Amino acid sequence: MSVYRRLHAAHGPQFWWPGDTxxxxxxxxxxxxxxxxxxxxxxxxxxxxxxxxxxxxxxxxxxxxxxxxxxxxxxxxxxxxxxxxxxxxxxxxxxxxxxxxxxxxxxxxxxxxxxxxxxxxxxxxxxxxFERPVFVIDAYTRRIFMRLGLIEGREKYEVLRKLFEDRLGDDVTLFNEYHALIVAHGKDVCRPRPHCTRCRLRPLCASPVANN
DNA sequence: ACCCAGGGTCATA
DNA sequence: TATGACCATGGG
Structure with missing residues (x-):
């Protein structure tokens, strides 16, 4: 199951961004x-x-x-x-x-x-x-995907953005929901500590990075 | 009394 | 290019 689906299954639809205009x-x-x-x-x-x-x-x-x-x-x-x-x-x-x-x-x-x-x-x-197909990279994105062992974590912003965009295509709706889910996950359970125990997405929080 | 949060700029080496 | 200091409130 994809990371996106796991996040969506755990946190549900987010309907971002908060704001009327x-x-x-x-x-x-x-x-x-x-x-x-x-x-x-x-x-x-x-x-x-x-x-x-x-x-x-x-x-x-x-x-x-x-x-x-x-x-x-x-x-x-x-x-x-x-x-x-x-x-x-x-x-x-x-x-x-x-x-x-x-x-x-x-x-x-x-x-x-x-x-x-x-x-x-x-x-x-x-x-x-502006509803453009651009994937947002933030601290949570780095943290989560680093713990999954999918990135090193210190890549430059543009490198990671291109990585996600190349892999996910040009789907504005998907990008919208994906970033919102990443933030929701970070907010709720995926704290900066090595791994959390409450997380409903254990593979996302159990640190695959060997040390620390 | 800490720690951190939906980063970015600027000075320094 | 790559670090580090700095910015500042409010909630846990």
């Missing part, structure tokens, strides 16, 4: 950098309550104001700058609707050129906001 998904992708999603939700709720969940409002907001909304998500000084840079870029490009016509490669390059948007954030946005 494409813009909200993008905001979440920036704010969730190395941060628990529960904290991101609070920051997004603050933006919504202030009617500031738009590129215009975020660009127009004073730094202190933006910081106060983002505070629960951590790294608020940095994220205020990143979110503003991202929103400024969105507006400069004519908004989400216009960007939706760009070919995937060009869109990815442009996203990576925005300050504060790295490979994972760019791919979150491409997959979940």
């Amino acid at each position: 494409r813009f909200e998904i993008m905001v979440g992708a920036v704010l969730t950098q190395n941060t628990a999603w529960s904290n991101v939700e609070k920051a997004i709720a603050n933006l919504r309550a202030a009617k500031a969940l738009t590129p215009h409002a975020i660009v127009a907001a004073p730094h202190r104001q933006l910081v106060s909304w983002l505070k629960p998500s951590g790294y608020f000084n940095i994220k205020a700058k990143r979110l503003r840079a991202f929103c400024a870029w969105l507006l400069q490009q004519g908004g989400v609707r216009r960007l939706a016509h760009w070919p995937t490669d060009r869109l990815r390059e442009a996203l990576l050129a925005v300050h504060g948007v790295g490979p994972e954030t760019a791919d979150d946005i491409l997959l979940y906001a």
